[in-house]
Amino acid sequence: MSVRERRGVLVDTITDAGTALESVPRPLLRLTSVLGLFVVWWAFVRVGVLGFGFFVSPVEALSAVGSHLFGEPVADGETIHLHAGYTAGRVFAGTALAVAVAVPLGLAIGVSELLERYLYPVVELLRPIPPIAWVPLALVTFPTTRAGVLFVVFLGAFFPTLVNAARGVAAVDVEYRRAAASLGASDGQILRHVLLPSALPAILTGVSIGIGIGWITVVAAEMITGRFGLGHVIFQAYRLVDVESVVVGMIAVGVLGWLSTAAVARIGSFATPWLDGGELR
Amino acid sequence: MSSDTGATAVGGRGRIEIDGLTKAYGSGGDRIVAVDGVDLTVEPGEFVAVLGPSGCGKSTILECVAGYFEPTAGSVRVDGEPVSGPGPDRGVVFQENRLFPWKTVRENVAFGPEMRGRPTDGVDGLLERMGIAEFADAYPGQLSGGMAQRAELARLLANEPSIMLMDEPFSALDAMTRERMQVESLSAWRETAATTLFVTHDVEEAIFLADRVVVVSARPGRVKTVVDVPLDRPRRHDVRTSEAFTSLKGELLASIHGEAGVEFAEPSSPQGGGDRRTGPRRPEP
Numbered sequence: 165m166s167v168r169e170r171r172g173v174l175v176d177t178i179t180d181a182g183t184a185l186e187s188v189p190r191p192l193l194r195l196t197s198v199l200g201l202f203v204v205w206w207a208f209v210r211v212g213v214l215g216f217g218f219f220v221s222p223v224e225a226l227s228a229v230g231s232h233l234f235g236e237p238v239a240d241g242e243t244i245h246l247h248a249g250y251t252a253g254r255v256f257a258g259t260a261l262a263v264a265v266a267v268p269l270g271l272a273i274g275v276s277e278l279l280e281r282y283l284y285p286v287v288e289l290l291r292p293i294p295p296i297a298w299v300p301l302a303l304v305t306f307p308t309t310r311a312g313v314l315f316v317v318f319l320g321a322f323f324p325t326l327v328n329a330a331r332g333v334a335a336v337d338v339e340y341r342r343a344a345a346s347l348g349a350s351d352g353q354i355l356r357h358v359l360l361p362s363a364l365p366a367i368l369t370g371v372s373i374g375i376g377i378g379w380i381t382v383v384a385a386e387m388i389t390g391r392f393g394l395g396h397v398i399f400q401a402y403r404l405v406d407v408e409s410v411v412v413g414m415i416a417v418g419v420l421g422w423l424s425t426a427a428v429a430r431i432g433s434f435a436t437p438w439l440d441g442g443e444l445r
Numbered sequence: 446m447s448s449d450t451g452a453t454a455v456g457g458r459g460r461i462e463i464d465g466l467t468k469a470y471g472s473g474g475d476r477i478v479a480v481d482g483v484d485l486t487v488e489p490g491e492f493v494a495v496l497g498p499s500g501c502g503k504s505t506i507l508e509c510v511a512g513y514f515e516p517t518a519g520s521v522r523v524d525g526e527p528v529s530g531p532g533p534d535r536g537v538v539f540q541e542n543r544l545f546p547w548k549t550v551r552e553n554v555a556f557g558p559e560m561r562g563r564p565t566d567g568v569d570g571l572l573e574r575m576g577i578a579e580f581a582d583a584y585p586g587q588l589s590g591g592m593a594q595r596a597e598l599a600r601l602l603a604n605e606p607s608i609m610l611m612d613e614p615f616s617a618l619d620a621m622t623r624e625r626m627q628v629e630s631l632s633a634w635r636e637t638a639a640t641t642l643f644v645t646h647d648v649e650e651a652i653f654l655a656d657r658v659v660v661v662s663a664r665p666g667r668v669k670t671v672v673d674v675p676l677d678r679p680r681r682h683d684v685r686t687s688e689a690f691t692s693l694k695g696e697l698l699a700s701i702h703g704e705a706g707v708e709f710a711e712p713s714s715p716q717g718g719g720d721r722r723t724g725p726r727r728p729e730p
Contacts, residue, residue, distance in 0.1 A: 342513055343543040346556035347604055348533030357560070361547035436582040438547045 220407050227417055228408040235362025238397050238409050248416050249394040255378045255424065258317030263371055270329025270367070271359065278382050281331075288324060295320040295381040299388050313385045313393075320381035321374030325367065333359050365439065367385075368432040375428055378423040394420075458524060459534075459607035459640035461487040461510060465519035467658070479505040481665035482519065482644030491608075492634055492641045494655035496648065498723060503644045504664025507610050510642060511537050524610065533557060536606035536639075538614040542593040544585035551581040551595050568603055575599045575629070591622035595629065602633055604659050609634065609641040624682065627653055631680065648697050652690060653680060660700045670700045 187195075209221045220228070232244040256293075273279045293317050302312035336359055344358045360385040386395025394413050401409030433440060463485040469478045479502035489531045497503045508514050509521050512531040520526045523535065531537075544553045554572060556564040572578040575595045577588075585593055594614060601609060611630070615623040631654060634641050645651050651658045655674055657690075662669045674693060676684055684690055 186579075237578040302595060339539060339543050340545065341509070341540065343537065343545075344556070344560075345531035346533065346535060346537045347560060347600070353560050356597070357548075357556070358545065364547070429663060436547070438586060 171292070179393060183200065186365065212388055218407065220411055224408065225411045228412050232409075232412050238401065238412065240391070240400055241323055241399070242392075244397070244412060244416060247392055247394050247397045247413075248420060251382055251386065251394040251417070252420055252424075254314055254317050254382050254393065255420075258314055258382070259321040259371070259375045259378045260316075260319045262321035262325055266325035266370070266374075267329050267367060270370075271333050271355065272327045273326075273331025274336075274363070275329040275355070275359065280334075284330070287323070291323045291327070296384045296388075299385055301408050305310055309389050310424075311415075313382065313389060316385045317378050317382045320377040321371075324373040324377060325370040328366045328370025328373070329363060332363030335366070336362040366430070368435070372425060372432070374427045376412070376421070379424070380393065446523065455491050459489045460524050461608065461640060461642065462522040462525075463487070464504065464551050465471070465508070466506065466509060466512060466516050466521060467518040468502070468509060469517045477672070478665035480509075481659075481667050483666065483668050485639055485659060485668060487642060489640055490638045492654060492656045493652035494658045495642065495644045495661055496646065496651040496658050496701070497661035497666065498646060499612070499664050501661045501663040502663045503646075504612050504665065505648065506661070507612050507642055507644050509535075510608075511535055512609050516523045518646070533604050534606055535560060535610055536601035536604055536612045538597050538601055540613040541617055542585065542590075542597045544588075544597055544600065546585050546591060549582050549584055550577060550588070553585065553596060554599045554603050556600060561604075564652070565603075571599050571603055574595070575602075589628065594618065598626075598630065598633060602637060605637065606696050607637045607639055609637070611641065611643045613644055616645070618694055624651075625637065628682075631678075635679065648694055648701070649685060650699070652676070653685060658697060660697060671701075672697060 165189035205222050208216040209219050212290075232238060235243055235245075238244050238247065269283075298316050298319055299312070302315045303309060306312040306315055313422055338364060340358050341354055345352045349357065376382070382393065383395035387399040394417050398410050398413035400414060401407075463483055466480055466485075467478065467660070468480040469514065470475055470478055483506055485506075492689060495503045495506060505514070507515050511530065512522070512528045512535070518539075521644060528535075544550075546557070548556065551572065555568045557563075558565045558568070569578070570580050571580070577592055577595050577599065579695045580588060580592060585596065588596065597614075599665060609662040614630070615626045618626060630643075643654055645650075652674055658672045658674060660672070661667065672693065676687075676693075
C-alpha cells in the first residue's frame with residue numbers, strides 16, 4: 165500500500181468512526197460521559213494524585229449514596245432527604261421571589277428611560293457584590309437565619325434575571341411597537357403582548373443563570389449558617405472527616421442543580437413555542 | 446381620472462391632507478432634511494403611489510402619516526384631524542414583515558380586533574380568502590416571504606382601517622410573488638375602499654397599482670411631479686404591455702432620470718434611509 169492509499173484508509177476509518185459516534189443514542193452518550201468521569205475519579209484515587217489517596221472511590225461513594233437514599237442518616241443524624249428538601253426549597257423559593265420582583269422591575273427599567281437613568285446605576289453597583297458577601301448583613305438584619313439565607317439566595321437569582329429582563333425589553337425592535345400601536349394596541353397591551361413575549365427568551369436566560377447562582381449561593385450560605393441543608397451536610401461532614409458524606413452531599417447538589425436547570429429549560433421551551441418551529445414541511 | 450370601480454365608492458372617510466410637511470433629523474452640521482415642504486392631498490378611497498429613488502424620504506412621508514414621527518414643520522391631517530400618533534384607522538404594511546413572531550398567524554391576524562375589543566369571527570374567513578388558512582396555527586418564522594406578506598396584509602384588513610399605508614411591502618419578494626401580491630393588494634383595496642398610500646421605487650409597480658403617481662425627488666424629498674394613471678380597472682397583468690402603460694412609464698422614468706442623475710453626480714451626498722435592499726435605481730435608457 166502506498167502512503168497515499170494508507171492515508172485514504174486512515175481518513176475513511178476516522179470518518180466511519182465519526183459517523184458511528186453520531187449514530188449512538190444521546191442517553192447512551194450521556195451515560196458514557198458520566199462513566200468517563202467515574203473512571204478518571206477512580207484513577208485519581210487509585211494513583212493518589214495530590215491528596216486523592218484519602219478520598220473515597222466512586223464505588224464507595226455510590227454505595228454510600230445508595231444507603232443514604234434508603235434513609236441512612238448523615239453526619240448530624242438527619243436523613244439526606246430532609247437536607248435536600250431544605251436546600252431545594254430555598255433555591256426554589258428564592259428564585260421564585262427573585263423572578264416575581266426582577267421581571268416587573270426589569271421590564272420597567274427597560275421601558276422607562278427615567279428608571280434606567282436613576283435605578284440602573286444602583287443595580288450596576290450592587291450586582292458585582294457576591295451574594296455570599298451579604299450573609300453577615302443578612303444574618304444581622306433579618307429576624308431569623310432562615311429568612312436571611314432566603315434573602316441571600318434571592319439576591320443571587322435576582323440580578324441576572326433583572327439585567328436580562330431589562331436588556332431584553334430594551335432590545336425589542338421599535339417596529340414591533342409601531343406595528344402594535346398602528347393596530348390599535350394601548351401602551352399596556354403593547355407591554356403585555358409585545359414587550360413581554362419579545363423579551364421572554366432573554367428573561368428565561370436570566371432565570372436559568374439565576375437559578376444556577378441560587379444553587380451556588382445556597383450551599384455556601386448553608387455552610388456558614390443554619391442547621392439544615394446540603395451545604396450544612398457537606399461542611400459538617402468535613403469537620404467530622406466523614407469523606408463519604410462530603411461526596412454524597414456534593415453529588416446531591418450536582419444532581420438537583422442539573423434537574424432544576426433542566427426544568428427551567430423545559431418550562432422555557434414550553435413558554436416559547438415559536439422558537440423551535442423551523443420551516444414548515 | 447378614469448378609474449372606475451371602488452376608488453370613488455367611499456363614504457368620504459380616509460382623506461389625507463399633507464401640508465408643507467418638512468422632516469429633518471439631527472441638528473447643526475449633521476442636520477439632514479429628509480422631506481422638505483411636501484404638499485399632497487389624497488382623496489378618500491384613492492390609491493396613490495409615492496415613487497422615488499433610494500433615500501429620497503418617501504418612507505418618511507408615510508411614517509409621518511402613520512404618526513410615528515412629529516413633522517418638523519407643516520402638518521398631516523386625516524379627515525380634518527391632525528395626526529398625533531399611531532392609530533388603528535391607519536393600517537401599515539412594512540417592507541419586511543412585522544408579524545409578531547411569538548403569535549401564530551391566526552393570533553397575528555386577530556390582534557387588532559382583539560386589542561380593540563371587537564369581534565374576531567371574521568378572522569378565519571380572511572385567512573381563507575388570503576390563501577393562508579392552512580398556516581393559521583403556524584408561527585411567522587415558519588412562513589415563506591410571500592405568505593408572511595399575505596398574513597401581514599390580512600392582519601391589516603382584519604382591522605378595517607380607512608387608510609392603508611404600505612412601505613415598499615413587496616420589494617423583498619421575488620418577481621413572480623411580487624406580481625401576485627400586487628394583484629392581491631388591488632383586490633383588497635377594491636373591497637375595503639380604503640385610501641391607500643403606497644411607497645415604492647418600482648416604476649411599473651406604481652403605474653400598475655395607483656390612480657396617481659407622486660414622484661419625489663431625492664434629498665431633500667420634494668414632490669416633483671404628480672402623474673394621473675388613466676388605466677381602466679380592474680387591471681390585469683397584460684396592462685403592463687399596453688401602449689398607455691409604456692408611455693406613462695417613459696414619462697415617469699424621464700422624471701426620475703434627472704433625479705437619479707443628480708444622485709450619481711453627487712457621490713458625496715449621504716446615502717441610506719428607505720431602500721435597504723436595492724441601491725439607487727439606474728433608469729433604463
